[in-house]
Amino acid sequence: MLLKQKMLAVGMAVGLLIFIIETVRRRRLREEYAWLWVLIGVVILVLSLWQGLLRAITSLLGIELPINTVFFFGLMLVVFINLHFSVKISQLTDQVKRLTQELALKKEDPPERS
Amino acid sequence: MTEKPKEKVLVLIPVYNESRSIRNLVAEVKNLYPEMDILVIDDGSRDGAADEARRGGARVVNHAFNLGDGAARQTGFLYALRHDYDYVIHLDGDGQHSPREISLFLNALRRDEADLIVGSRFLGRYTYQLPRMKKIGMKLFSLICSFALRRRITDPTSGFRGMNRRAMEIYTHGYYPQHFPDADVIISSHFRGLRITEIPVTVGATQSNNLHQGGTVIYYIYKMLLSTFVSSLRFSRDKPNP
Structure with missing residues (x-):
């Protein structure tokens, strides 16, 4: 991997990690959702800095350029994180449904006497 | 007509933007069956x-916003369980179903013919023109249901159904689809040990189609295929709490 590419990848990973930590510190991102983003940052950082590991994975997977291995892992993790969000959204949808039902039953109207 | 019930029976009508038909429908049910309670679930109309x-004289439970026809029915089941109703009979709010036929469901439930009674327009009759695509879709899901249950199910998309407390418990503790509670309900009910039977009913033309909006035919078929498939896989996880 070229030095320019390495600097770009390290810069992005460090920037991402700083941003995540800052957002969690400000309570704008919950820890339970932050870990996947931290994982992405760490994986990109490790692959960028540990050239031996990157080369080994690159040749193992038959990828031509090492930088593509970094992108590949980044992309796979983004797919995973999106799936995780879909699961969470499904849970939240179920919870909102049940809350709406319970609220509706609590506020049930008496029949109108005519 | 039916003899005076000793049981508590709830007639459940989920509605979404059906102000044109609902008052007359409720009044008609009330007139025919003064001994039954009528609950309308307003799904965010x-x-x-x-x-x-x-x-019209119904009790009304309001969803704060539109959740879906399945969720509306499920709210009704929760209500029925908490208010100790023995049977729930639900029909659509668009005037497709004849309140006169409610007694058929009640009689079948009393005779304990099944836990879930499904009103079938194909065993009975329908007095309107069914679009060809819809008919093919209905046939497809009828075949899937019949295959899963190992016996003939003719009208799995029917919204005219009656059930006992056992069914209500299963539908409120476990899975009940938020939208389109049709064929997958029948299949998952079967796998969760409910007895299902169909009775002939007459279905007329709908005065609206609101409850089934929000999904195209293709989406409906995709959703139904996926959920019927999944229903047959996950039944063991959805056993009701004792």
Whole structure:
């Protein structure tokens, strides 16, 4: 991997990690959702800095350029994180449904006497 | 007509923007079956359907916003369980189903013929023109249901159904689809140990199609295929709490 590419990848990973930590510190991102983003940052950082590991994975997977291995892992993790969000959204949808039902039953109207 | 029930029976009508038909429907049910309670679940209507239902003499439970026809029915099942109803009979709020036939469901439930009674327009009759695509879709799901249950199910998309407390418990503790509670309900009910039977009913033309909006035919078929498939895989996880 070229030095320019390495600097770009390290810069992005460090920037991402700083941003995540800052957002969690400000309570704008919950820890339970932050870990996947931290994982992405760490994986990109490790692959960028540990050239031996990157080369080994690159040749193992038959990828031509090492930088593509970094992108590949980044992309796979983004797919995973999106799936995780879909699961969470499904849970939240179920919870909102049940809350709406319970609220509706609590506020049930008496029949109108005519 | 039916003899006076000793049991508590709830007639459940989920509505979404059906102010044109709901008042008359409620009044007709009330007139025919003064001994039964009528509960209208207003699934976030914006056309005053809840007020119309109330004027007709129904109890009304309002969802703060539109959740879906399955969720509306499930709210009704929760209500019925908590208010100790023995049977729930639900029909659509668009005037497709004849309140006169409610007694058929009640009689079948009393005879304990099944836990879930499904009203079938194909065993009975329908007095309107079914679009060809819809008919093919219905046939497809009828075949899937019949295959899963190992016996003939003719009208799995029917919204005219009756059930006992056992079914209500299963539908409120476990899975009940938020939208389109049709064929997958029948299949998952079967796998969860409910007895299902069909009775002939007459279905007329709908005065609206609101409850089934929000999904195209293709989406409906995709959703139903996926959920019927999944229903047959996950039944063991959904056993009701004892």
